[in-house]
Amino acid sequence: MSAEASRAPAIRMRGVVKTFGGVVANRDASLEVHQGEIHALVGENGAGKSTLMRVLAGLYAPDGGTVEVHGREVTGWKTTEAIAAGVGMVHQHFMLVPTLTVAENVVLGSEPTKGMTIDLHRAVLEVESLCKRCGLHVDPRARIADLTVGEAQRVEILKALYRGAKVLILDEPTAVLSPPEVQELWTVLRALRADGGTVVLITHKLDEVIAVSDNITVMRAGATVSQLATQGTTPRDIARAMVGRDVNLHLDAMGAVRHGTAHGAAATTAGAAPALRVHGLRVMSDRGTVAVNDLSLEIHPGEIVGIAGVEGNGQTELLEAIAGLRTWQSGRIQLGTHDCHGLSVRDRADYGLSHIPEDRHRRGLVLDYSIADNLILGRQHHFATRTGLDRSRIAANAAEQIQRFDIRPPIAHVPARALSGGNQQKIVIAREMGREFTVLLAAQPTRGVDVGAIEFIHEQLRAARNAGKGILLVSADLPEVLALSDRIAVMYGGRFVTILPAADCSAELLGPYMTGAAA
Numbered sequence: 001m002s003a004e005a006s007r008a009p010a011i012r013m014r015g016v017v018k019t020f021g022g023v024v025a026n027r028d029a030s031l032e033v034h035q036g037e038i039h040a041l042v043g044e045n046g047a048g049k050s051t052l053m054r055v056l057a058g059l060y061a062p063d064g065g066t067v068e069v070h071g072r073e074v075t076g077w078k079t080t081e082a083i084a085a086g087v088g089m090v091h092q093h094f095m096l097v098p099t100l101t102v103a104e105n106v107v108l109g110s111e112p113t114k115g116m117t118i119d120l121h122r123a124v125l126e127v128e129s130l131c132k133r134c135g136l137h138v139d140p141r142a143r144i145a146d147l148t149v150g151e152a153q154r155v156e157i158l159k160a161l162y163r164g165a166k167v168l169i170l171d172e173p174t175a176v177l178s179p180p181e182v183q184e185l186w187t188v189l190r191a192l193r194a195d196g197g198t199v200v201l202i203t204h205k206l207d208e209v210i211a212v213s214d215n216i217t218v219m220r221a222g223a224t225v226s227q228l229a230t231q232g233t234t235p236r237d238i239a240r241a242m243v244g245r246d247v248n249l250h251l252d253a254m255g256a257v258r259h260g261t262a263h264g265a266a267a268t269t270a271g272a273a274p275a276l277r278v279h280g281l282r283v284m285s286d287r288g289t290v291a292v293n294d295l296s297l298e299i300h301p302g303e304i305v306g307i308a309g310v311e312g313n314g315q316t317e318l319l320e321a322i323a324g325l326r327t328w329q330s331g332r333i334q335l336g337t338h339d340c341h342g343l344s345v346r347d348r349a350d351y352g353l354s355h356i357p358e359d360r361h362r363r364g365l366v367l368d369y370s371i372a373d374n375l376i377l378g379r380q381h382h383f384a385t386r387t388g389l390d391r392s393r394i395a396a397n398a399a400e401q402i403q404r405f406d407i408r409p410p411i412a413h414v415p416a417r418a419l420s421g422g423n424q425q426k427i428v429i430a431r432e433m434g435r436e437f438t439v440l441l442a443a444q445p446t447r448g449v450d451v452g453a454i455e456f457i458h459e460q461l462r463a464a465r466n467a468g469k470g471i472l473l474v475s476a477d478l479p480e481v482l483a484l485s486d487r488i489a490v491m492y493g494g495r496f497v498t499i500l501p502a503a504d505c506s507a508e509l510l511g512p513y514m515t516g517a518a519a
């Protein structure tokens with residue numbers, strides 16, 4: 001590297017413009033990040049953050065503006081060139097091959113070889129040693145399809161580091177991580193920074209911005225509107241810059257952003273039959289281990305039961321069994337008066353079950369379908385005529401839900417793929433909550449959603465609870481569980497180790513249960 005290049009910022013983007021058809025995703029967007037810096041990139045859903053970072057990583061060629069990396073002009077480069085120059089991006093939605101192992105995914109594209117064949121043994125050893133070096137732990141022999149979302153994300157980071165990433169871009173990496181996993185990630189990022197690496201972190205969690213970043217760039221409607229040094233900046237300052245007005249944030253003692261107050265007036269109908277009853281449930285994981293172990297739970301109309309716990313303790317399998325996406329070995333699931341044994345997903349939906357799945361791409365959406373079609377997914381039979389689908393009713397449904405849930409852009413025929421992550425999530429929420437239901441399974445409902453939309457979704461959940469729905473909430477975001485739930489169950493090793501009224505709970509109290517230290 002020349003002396004001039006070493007003085008140049010690690011990243012300098014100026015006046016970047018990127019449009020998709022009629023949609024302007026970036027207009028006059030700029031970003032300057034110095035080597036050895038952790039830089040937060042923030043903005044509302046659809047502000048253009050992911051697009052700007054995809055331009056940097058070579059996934060999109062910009063329509064205008066310039067991009068420099070370590071002083072070299074690289075505008076319009078290809079992903080292969082970006083990777084070769086040490087720029088790695090971990091996407092909001094993972095890009096791993098589910099049927100391959102961790103080690104195979106990490107080395108994919110730069111595999112160690114023995115003669116003409118890929119040396120898988122060496123790949124496993126190399127990945128093991130990389131895991132140790134950077135403190136990210138995952139079994140190199142495990143299949144991606146069997147991993148939790150948190151583990152899959154570690155694999156994405158390992159993949160970038162394996163390719164020698166010196167500039168690491170992370171798009172909402174903590175959206176599905178538990179508090180200990182988030183701390184682990186910070187340790188990894190700080191080590192990378194100490195080693196001369198540069199990090200750009202896209203996040204909607206303003207407490208994280210304060211905790212880990214050195215500087216902040218704020219985007220609004222495709223443009224860069226503000227650059228701030230983190231020191232001396234508060235979450236309120238950032239939120240104001242993001243939305244251009246004061247935002248009503250409730251801050252807890254830890255400085256974490258919490259929206260609304262906990263434990264509103266629950267409308268639990270005393271003595272009413274449970275809306276959902278799970279008894280002695282035993283469910284296996286894909287790996288053939290017991291994921292849910294003799295678990296019992298009742299959710300009454302008008303209450304939110306939140307499950308707190310480190311991911312991978314059976315939460316996913318529990319919700320999948322209730323939703324009808326996974327068989328169970330023994331025990332009972334009852335939805336109102338209906339025994340769920342032998343009931344299909346569609347039957348359960350018709351008996352009042354709604355489900356916001358944790359992974360919107362795998363379970364929640366068909367990305368190539370329009371917003372309108374995604375809004376009826378799984379419920380097509382309610383929109384059927386004798387000869388096909390009733391297009392005018394589908395359009396009317398879309399118009400109503402797009403308006404009610406503020407889905408942007410508000411154009412029913414646009415494919416879900418073209419929406420920002422937060423707006424994709426709003427489609428799923430709109431479909432599952434914008435209809436009649438008695439029980440809602442809500443897994444990571446605000447994953448990847450901006451501060452304003454989180455407030456809106458939380459209001460919807462509280463309103464549903466107050467209208468007598470039973471809600472089972474699973475979230476890796478402990479403040480969210482604390483803010484919304486009436487009762488909190490801590491799940492560890494496939495069991496509930498404690499169930500407490502939320503009013504008696506705090507992060508400090510729940511922490512030891514979540515890690516298995518208390519029982």
Ligand SMILES: Nc1ncnc2c1ncn2[C@@H]1O[C@H](COP(=O)(O)OP(=O)(O)OP(=O)(O)O)[C@@H](O)[C@H]1O
Binds near residue numbers: 045421448
């Ligand atoms: N491939 C695409 N085709 C069409 N429109 C797109 C495409 N990618 C992004 N857009 C649009 O560009 C705008 C910016 O999206 P982008 O994903 O960059 O926002 P973001 O700030 O990362 O949002 P989020 O926080 O919700 O992830 C949005 O209006 C989005 O719908």
